[in-house]
Amino acid sequence: MRELVMLGTGNAMVTKYYNTCFAIIDNGQIFLVDAGGGNTILRRMEEAGLAFANVHHMFVTHGHTDHVLGVIWVIRKIATLMGKNKYEGNFYIYGHSEVLHIIKEIAELTLKKKDLQKMGERIIFRTVQDKEQLPILTMQVTFFDILSTKKKQFGFSAVFPDHYKLSCLGDEPYNEHCRDIVSHSDLLMSEAFCLYADRDKFNPYEKNHSTVKEACTVAEELQAQAVLLYHTEDKTFPQRKEKYMAEAKEFFKKTIYIPDDLEKISF
DSSP states (O other): OEEEEEEEEEEOOOOOSOOOEEEEETTTTEEEOOOOSSHHEEEEEHHHHHOOEEEEEOOOOOHHHHHHHHHHHHHHHHHHHTTOOOOOSOOOEEHHHHHHHHHHHHHHHHHHHHHTTTBBTTEEEEOTTTEEEEEETTTTEEEEEESSSSSEEEEEEEEEEEEEEEEEEETTTOGGGGHHHHOOOSEEEEEOBBOOOGHHHGGGGGGGGOBBBHHHHHEEEEEEOOEEESSSSSSSSSHHHHHHHHHHHHHHOSSEEEEOOOOOOEE
């Protein structure tokens, strides 16, 4: 059975949700995507019933604080398990060159020597290029540059043996550069900073983000079978799901997910 577990669903400055990050469970093994902005990633993994011993692959989209700082805690946790002989094999961290450099720099400034020794030995940093394909677990993963105007960022698309396609657009609006990779996705994951009705309140365009309307319009255009919205504000808490769903249904006519933190989706 495959599952998508949303460990966090909020944007950088939320307090009622955790920052956006998630795990794909594939035959019991975990592909972790981002880790939020702190050690709450440890609690979220525990609350989701996910063991770090089963995390052997991780992808980091970009170097903003709300995506990358939690990675240091993941490295520390897995390095500790390795030191106690409670972790088998290697841990691979995928990302573009800039984000991997940031992770290494922070790790070297903050982690203990015994943890740092695992980096390069059993914690392997794998630089990925735009439109590069790699087999990870049972997935065929294609990484792509979203051509961010703020900070270099990659998204990805994962195709499973039964041809199910899950695509993650990152946390900025869709760019035509990746159309051939993400079109006709069975599940399209997209940021939706706020409601279109609240655009004057949250100013998403100034931050290069989308509203629910734009995210769903893009999903419809790309002929996705389902859309999942994340990286949102938290001022609509606890009515976010209800309010976002009402707007989303106006612009996307298939399956819509507005997940809360720790929500699981089987696919």
